[in-house]
Amino acid sequence: MCRKILALLAHFLLSLRYKVELKGIECLKGKRGALILPNHPAEIDPVILTVAAWRYIKLRPLVLEKYYFLKWVHAAMKLIQAIPVPDMDTEPGPNKRRRVFRAMEQTINAIKAGENILLYPAGSVTKAGRERLGGSSGVYTILQSSPNVPIILVRTRGLYGSIFSKALTGGVSPDFLVTLWQGFKILLSNLIILAPRREVRLEFEELPEDFPRKGSLVEQNRWLEQWYDKDGGEQISLISRKFWKKELPGIPKVKIPEVDLSEVDSDVIDEVVRKIADLSRNPVENIHLNSRLGDDLGLDSLDA
Known part of the structure; x- marks a missing residue:
């Protein structure tokens, strides 16, 4: 009830x-x-x-x-x-x-x-x-x-x-x-x-x-x-917040941080790649710097 x-x-x-x-x-x-x-x-x-x-x-x-x-x-x-x-x-x-x-x-x-x-x-x-x-x-x-x-x-x-x-x-x-x-x-x-x-x-x-x-x-x-x-997929849909006039919320810009790998030691990169290969059960040669952990390799936070 x-x-x-x-x-x-x-x-x-x-x-x-x-x-x-x-x-x-x-x-x-x-x-x-x-x-x-x-x-x-x-x-x-x-x-x-x-x-x-x-x-x-x-x-x-x-x-x-x-x-x-x-x-x-x-x-x-x-x-x-x-x-x-x-x-x-x-x-x-x-x-x-x-x-x-x-x-x-x-x-x-x-x-x-x-x-x-x-x-x-x-x-x-x-x-x-x-x-x-x-x-x-x-x-x-x-x-x-x-x-x-x-x-x-x-x-x-x-x-x-x-x-x-x-x-x-x-x-x-x-x-x-x-x-x-x-x-x-x-x-x-x-x-x-x-x-x-x-x-x-x-x-x-x-x-x-x-x-x-x-x-x-x-x-x-x-x-x-x-x-x-x-x-x-779905486009942004905005509706007015007032019935007597059109008042739409603003949409902030999302900033995507850039990562510079040129200053990272190659041995560190190789070790990270081997670890990811082990976690994802993929050969090392299939792991690339632009590989996406979830979309490409099937990893989620439970694999950490």
Whole structure:
């Protein structure tokens, strides 16, 4: 009963800021022990997706610990039985690695028990409107244990450019609670019911047969990236913050640091290359200075 009340409240609040179009959501009907895999354009899209799917199935999401344990969010996380996962991109280490493995074990057991799991393959919000899975190994790990798990893909459009995306922060994740408060102030300034609404589209599709279920981590991740980034990915979408005039947020420029390797000793470079080759199980001759650890070599923070 409490979960239903929470879902209804979330639906009402979301309807004040978002106009959501659902395409193909009927494929969720009757699913048990399924893996739901969306792209991740903004921090708010898990909430939108979970509420949208409520009529058909109840989702149990994997949530980063930094969100799971937020003071005003933790009770809701426990209510929906979310599975906390550490953010390995910020603070990798043996202890966090163990917690990731524990979360994966919980996820696999939940799937085998018939629960429907919401997992974001990239593990983080996109920086430039295109999904980049790199060497993220969540999907691959689950498929090693449950190769025939039913999978539903979700392509989200319309959220890149919102205050919950990285488009307005120069590639940095927005502070979730601060951004929620900012959204609430936008509602108040527009007399709540007059706030301009962002159009969001969720496209659901059962996993196509050409997905390489038995392929390598790199093959699976590149396939998913191509599916999510259909038609070139998502462009920035800005909406006014005032109903009586056009007021759009500014978009900061992202500076990419340049690295000069001419001053690095060649012996150091050779040692790093050998270490990367060992971690990625690739021949040394396949490791180049412009090789991408995730995209080309299939490494993620768990391999460190």
